[in-house]
């Protein structure tokens with residue numbers, strides 16, 4: 001059992017720790033270096049060290065602020081004494097007493113009264129009531145877990161500290177001897193990794209930095225490896241499912257393509273070719289279509305949907321927002337209805353169909369119930385919508401193709417729900433579309449169960465968006481430019497700075513006592529938008545019509561603001577990053593991004609794609625309050641790069657994969673995310689995974705691996 005305390009168990013479960021194995025796999029994300037133990041007389045302000053001594057005095061003192069509880073302590077060794085202050089840790093009065101030997105570690109501070117420690121890490125050495133005597137010999141270093149060594153620091157949650165986790169880990173570490181290694185021996189030996197027991201000990205309580213790194217290397221690989229095994233297994237399972245084969249009808253494709261007002265780019269052609277080949281097979285397609293904003297993914301999806309409908313099956317296209325779904329519906333109606341295909345739109349707020357009746361095409365709004373009936377009968381051939389499509393109320397008829405647009409907006413479970421939709425035991429062909437350009441190695445690692453198509457070149461004649469870095473002293477010129485564009489009848493986006501939840505956001509939230517950790521960033525972003533909105537509408541653009549958009553608004557409210565902005569009821573829209581989804585406002589010509597240096601390049605590039613969608617010349621203004629050269633050079637890549645893929649590579653180098661993927665949606669633990677910076681490691685993990693499955697597809701001879709892979713699956717589905 002992990003702990004006898006049910007309260008602690010609850011807190012642990014919030015960290016995903018349910019059993020000893022979970023606990024031991026809860027690896028520190030860094031270490032405090034408290035290895036230097038010094039005599040008190042040698043303490044120097046500003047250094048981080050450990051000391052050992054005997055408590056000479058301990059007392060609570062009146063704090064200058066009412067809410068603050070303060071304990072003062074004097075610790076003495078044979079060479080001198082040092083002051084220690086503890087804030088808000090009143091229970092220490094009970095834990096400590098005079099003449100007790102303890103070790104403390106942390107940063108040494110200095111003020112008028114001399115040197116002191118503030119809230120240092122601590123541990124008891126001997127709890128005797130002996131009189132004061134010099135400590136001649138350091139206590140047994142092996143038992144140190146909070147001081148006098150590399151001390152592991154864990155991700156914490158409310159009410160459970162790294163210290164508590166450390167104590168639990170130290171207590172349960174011997175159980176690692178009974179755990180079996182998920183890495184097959186042949187893999188572990190080839191890669192030269194530490195055995196599991198060793199590696200766990202080294203990860204939590206390393207003798208030195210090198211040992212810690214060696215352990216980390218093993219666990220990074222292990223997570224990637226397990227993820228890859230799962231991906232490959234999923235692939236095998238799906239390859240055994242059956243799907244409706246949609247025959248590749250060349251003349252149909254030709255007539256569709258010939259009817260377009262433009263010619264497809266080579267990349268579009270190639271992607272379409274892959275997709276049409278895939279859906280012609282009697283087992284489900286699993287494909288990711290990556291393409292920069294504006295690269296023309298939609299038309300490729302429509303072509304596949306058209307073929308599917310013509311073959312007598314149903315196709316579905318799911319978009320993350322109502323506005324986007326409506327845009328797709330309008331597009332599909334234009335393209336498909338003239339070809340005698342019926343199209344439906346299903347969102348939380350309305351259901352529409354475009355259908356041929358007695359030789360005339362009509363569009364009408366119908367009830368959800370009627371919509372369902374018509375979808376179930378197969379009368380609606382191409383169904384477009386939001387996640388209303390997987391709500392369970394719509395039944396499908398011979399669903400052969402499911403397309404998810406802007407897939408990063410959907411969770412793993414929503415994708416899974418979609419795949420179960422076809423109903424008759426036949427899985428739909430699955431096409432995922434993403435405008436987040438992910439470097440190939442990363443795509444392989446994260447979406448290893450999907451085949452990859454990419455549209456890299458944009459359609460010819462796409463206008464170049466002029467991108468400018470605006471230093472602080474040019475801000476007013478930028479405002480003047482935005483006004484002149486608005487006066488010419490154009491529209492402007494202003495994106496608010498992102499607030500890092502780990503730093504500023506967290507601290508600010510803690511100060512006002514807001515409850516949850518994950519909410520902090522949303523809260524600060526909202527504040528940033530409201531402040532910016534106030535500033536712009538009151539002092540800078542009192543003459544313009546301004547609206548705002550942020551993540552705390554209800555989806556309905558957000559949609560309403562977007563619709564009004566599209567209808568040009570506003571000149572300027574202030575927004576958080578919620579705007580990034582593939583929305584089309586051809587009249588918008590300026591996007592100004594505040595705090596541009598705080599966004600990843602790939603995301604800035606996404607923002608930039610919001611403009612330049614119409615006939616007017618468009619601009620992206622990168623505003624920054626920092627004139628730092630490094631920032632400028634990173635942003636400069638944006639003014640020069642030719643496509644989002646190039647920027648994504650730079651992002652991956654500079655900021656790591658979290659920036660490109662967002663932690664949760666990749667379904668990967670931190671340690672695996674870390675590994676994604678390393679293409680060689682990804683390749684090695686993939687290779688090892690495929691060799692392992694080649695030895696034994698069912699993992700019967702690798703039960704502990706099968707176990708971990710299964711757990712990973714459960715976790716993904718629980719999300």
Ligand code: ADP
Nearest residue numbers: 262263264265292293294295296297298299459
């Ligand atoms: P995204 O890949 O960002 O979803 P869209 O599919 O929305 O891009 O396409 C952006 C715009 O480009 C649409 O208006 C679409 O009609 C147009 N488009 C798509 N392909 C081409 C092409 N080959 N030539 C010219 N315009 C195209």
Ligand code: MG
Nearest residue numbers: 297298405582
């Ligand atoms: Mg799109």
